[in-house]
Amino acid sequence: MHDNQPRTIAPNDLPAVITRYLAAHRAHDTATAVTTFTDDAVVIDDGNAYRGSAAIERWLDRAATEYTYTTELTHAQETDKTHYIATHHLEGDFPGGTVDLHYRFTLRDDLVEHLVIEP
Numbered sequence: 001m002h003d004n005q006p007r008t009i010a011p012n013d014l015p016a017v018i019t020r021y022l023a024a025h026r027a028h029d030t031a032t033a034v035t036t037f038t039d040d041a042v043v044i045d046d047g048n049a050y051r052g053s054a055a056i057e058r059w060l061d062r063a064a065t066e067y068t069y070t071t072e073l074t075h076a077q078e079t080d081k082t083h084y085i086a087t088h089h090l091e092g093d094f095p096g097g098t099v100d101l102h103y104r105f106t107l108r109d110d111l112v113e114h115l116v117i118e119p
Contacts, residue, residue: 006077006085014076018084018105021112026071028064030057037112044116067094074100082107 012019017036024033034057037043043050043059050059069092077085086103099119106114 004079006079006083009076009078011073011076011086013078014084014086015107015110017107017110017112018086022073022086022088022103025060025063030060030064033060037115038108041112042114044114044118046117067092069094 014022021033021036024030024036034053037053037056039053041052041056043056045059045063048059050056069090071088071090073086074089075085075087077087079085084105084107086105088101088103089098090101091098101117101119104114104116104118105112
C-alpha cells in the first residue's frame with residue numbers, strides 16, 4: 001500500500017537537477033538556475049506565479065538581490081520519483097529575520113516542471 005506520504009531522505013539523495021538548482025540559487029547564478037526548469041515551468045513564490053523561462057529568470061534575478069540572507073538545507077523528502085520537498089532555514093534582513101521554507105518540486109524529464117516555495 002502506498003499512501004503518497006513524503007518520506008525523509010538524505011539531502012544528498014535529492015535528484016541532481018534539484019541539487020543543481022539549489023546550488024545555483026544559493027550562489028545567485030541565475031543563468032545556471034534557469035536551465036534546471038522546463039520551458040513551460042511554473043514557480044509559485046510569495047503567492048505569485050511565474051510561468052515560463054523569461055518570467056522565472058526575472059524572478060530569480062529579483063530574488064537574488066532583494067534581501068541578504070544565509071540558507072541551509074535542513075530536511076529533504078521524497079513523495080515519489082517526481083515529487084520532492086527540500087526544506088531550507090533562512091536567516092537575513094527580510095521581514096521576520098528567520099524562516100523555514102519548503103521548496104516543493106515536481107519533475108518532468110529530469111527538469112523542474114513546477115516549484116512551490118512556502119513556509
